[in-house]
Amino acid sequence: MIYQACIACGEKYGADEIVYSCKRCGDLLEVKYDYDLLEAKLKKSDWQSLPLSVWRYKDFMPIRDPSKIVSLNEGGTGLHSCQRLVNILGVKHLYVKNEGENPTGSFKDRGMSVGITKAVELNTKTVICASTGNTSASLAAYAAKAGLQCIALIPSGKIAYGKLAQAMIYGAKVVQIRGNFDHALKMVLELSEKHREIYLLNSINPYRLEGQKSLAYEICDQLNREPPDRVVLPVGNAGNISAIWKGFTEFHKLGLIDKLPKMTGIQAEGAAPIARAIKNGKDKIVPIDKPETIATAIRIGAPISWKKAIRAIRESGGTAETVTDKEILEAQKMLARSEGLFVEPASASSIAGLKKLFEAGKIDKDEIVVCVTTGHGLKDPDIAIKISEKPSEVDAEIGSIEKLLGLSRYIPATVGSR
Numbered sequence: 001m002i003y004q005a006c007i008a009c010g011e012k013y014g015a016d017e018i019v020y021s022c023k024r025c026g027d028l029l030e031v032k033y034d035y036d037l038l039e040a041k042l043k044k045s046d047w048q049s050l051p052l053s054v055w056r057y058k059d060f061m062p063i064r065d066p067s068k069i070v071s072l073n074e075g076g077t078g079l080h081s082c083q084r085l086v087n088i089l090g091v092k093h094l095y096v097k098n099e100g101e102n103p104t105g106s107f108k109d110r111g112m113s114v115g116i117t118k119a120v121e122l123n124t125k126t127v128i129c130a131s132t133g134n135t136s137a138s139l140a141a142y143a144a145k146a147g148l149q150c151i152a153l154i155p156s157g158k159i160a161y162g163k164l165a166q167a168m169i170y171g172a173k174v175v176q177i178r179g180n181f182d183h184a185l186k187m188v189l190e191l192s193e194k195h196r197e198i199y200l201l202n203s204i205n206p207y208r209l210e211g212q213k214s215l216a217y218e219i220c221d222q223l224n225r226e227p228p229d230r231v232v233l234p235v236g237n238a239g240n241i242s243a244i245w246k247g248f249t250e251f252h253k254l255g256l257i258d259k260l261p262k263m264t265g266i267q268a269e270g271a272a273p274i275a276r277a278i279k280n281g282k283d284k285i286v287p288i289d290k291p292e293t294i295a296t297a298i299r300i301g302a303p304i305s306w307k308k309a310i311r312a313i314r315e316s317g318g319t320a321e322t323v324t325d326k327e328i329l330e331a332q333k334m335l336a337r338s339e340g341l342f343v344e345p346a347s348a349s350s351i352a353g354l355k356k357l358f359e360a361g362k363i364d365k366d367e368i369v370v371c372v373t374t375g376h377g378l379k380d381p382d383i384a385i386k387i388s389e390k391p392s393e394v395d396a397e398i399g400s401i402e403k404l405l406g407l408s409r410y411i412p413a414t415v416g417s418r
C-alpha cells in the first residue's frame with residue numbers, strides 16, 4: 001500500500017492524486033509505504049543480485065508497472081575512495097559519491113526517472129519545472145525519452161551554459177524569467193495549480209524524491225551495508241538532503257543497516273537560509289531576498305523543502321555550514337587535481353564544507369565521510385577556464401616546446417658512446 005501524506009498534519013492522499021502540498025495545512029508531502037508488506041516483498045525479490053542502479057531498488061519505488069519505467073541508465077555512480085585528498089585534508093576516511101556520472105550529469109536523473117515514470121502512469125502529456133539548470137537538463141532528457149512536452153523556467157542569465165545547452169537540445173520549451181530561481185518556482189507552482197494538465201516535477205513533488213533516495217541505498221550497498229558516519233552534500237532547494245535521509249532511514253527500518261549517518265548540509269554563504277537556521281538553533285528559515293553565489297545551482301533564497309532538511313539534519317545529529325565562493329572554487333580545483341574528479345562549483349561546496357568543519361574540529365578525524373558531488377564539471381566550463389592557468393601557445397616546433405616545458409634538448413645517443 002502506497003500513499004502520500006503530509007509531513008505536518010499527517011493528512012493522507014492517494015498515490016495517484018495529483019497534489020503538491022497538503023490541502024489542509026499547506027505543508028510538504030511525502031510518499032509512504034507499508035514497510036511490513038515491503039519487507040515481505042523483498043524476501044521474494046532478486047533485487048540484491050541486480051547491478052547497482054536506481055532500478056535495482058524498484059521494489060522500494062512507488063511504481064506500479066515496471067514495463068512503464070522510463071530509464072536512461074541512471075544511478076550506479078562511483079563511490080571513489082579519495083586517498084590523495086585524505087592526505088591533503090587530514091581526515092582519515094573519505095569517499096566521493098560522484099553524481100556527475102549520471103546520464104545528464106547530475107543526481108537529478110535519479111528523481112526524474114521515477115518522476116517521469118509516474119507522469120506516464122498518470123497519463124500526463126506535459127511536464128514543467130523551475131530550475132537553476134540541472135533540473136531542466138534532466139527533465140528535458142527524460143521527457144524526450146518518454147515523448148512528453150517539457151517546459152522549463154530558468155532565471156535569466158544565471159544558469160551555467162552546459163545546462164542551458166542540454167535543456168535546449170533535448171527540445172524543452174525554455175523560458176527565461178526576469179528574476180531568480182525562487183521567482184521561477186513560484187510561477188511553476190501557480191501554473192501547475194491553474195493548468196492541472198501540466199505535471200510539476202520540482203522536488204516539491206514527492207515522487208521525485210523517491211528516485212533520489214536511491215543515492216543513500218547505493219552508498220549502503222557500496223560500503224557492504226556499513227553506512228558512513230557522515231554524509232556531506234550541497235543544499236539548495238533542499239530536496240536532495242531530504243531524499244537521501246529518507247533512503248537511509250528506510251534501509252534502517254527494513255533492518256538492512258544498523259546505524260544512520262549524520263546528514264551535513266553545505267550552503268553558499270550568500271544563499272544559506274538553512275545553514276543559518278541550524279547554526280542559530282532556529283526551527284524556521286528566514287528566506288533570503290537576493291541570494292548570490294558563483295555556484296548557480298544552489299543560488300536559492302527560499303528553499304521549498306527547508307522543513308524536511310532541518311528535520312533530516314537534526315534527527316541525524318548532523319550539522320550545516322556555509323562556504324564562500326572562494327572556498328568553493330579552491331575545493332573544485334583541489335578535487336580535480338588530487339582525485340581526477342571534475343565537478344561543478346555547487347558540488348565542490350561539499351568538499352569545501354568538509355574542510356571547514358574538519359579544521360574547526362566539528363568533524364572527528366576517525367569518521368568515515370562520504371561527500372556527494374552532485375553535478376559534472378563540464379556543466380559550467382566558463383568557471384573552470386576562469387580559475388585555471390591559461391594554455392600557452394608556441395609554434396609547432398620541437399625546440400620551442402622543449403623551451404616552454406623546460407626540457408633539456410634531446411641528444412641522440414651514438415652507437416658505442418657512453
Ligand SMILES: Cc1ncc(COP(=O)(O)O)c(C=O)c1O
Nearest residue numbers: 134236237238239240297374375
Ligand atoms: C549540482 C547541484 N548541486 C546541488 C543542488 C541542490 O540540490 P537540492 O535543491 O535538492 O538541495 C542542485 C540543485 O539544483 C544542483 O544542481
Ligand SMILES: [Zn+2]
Nearest residue numbers: 006009022025
Ligand atoms: Zn497537512
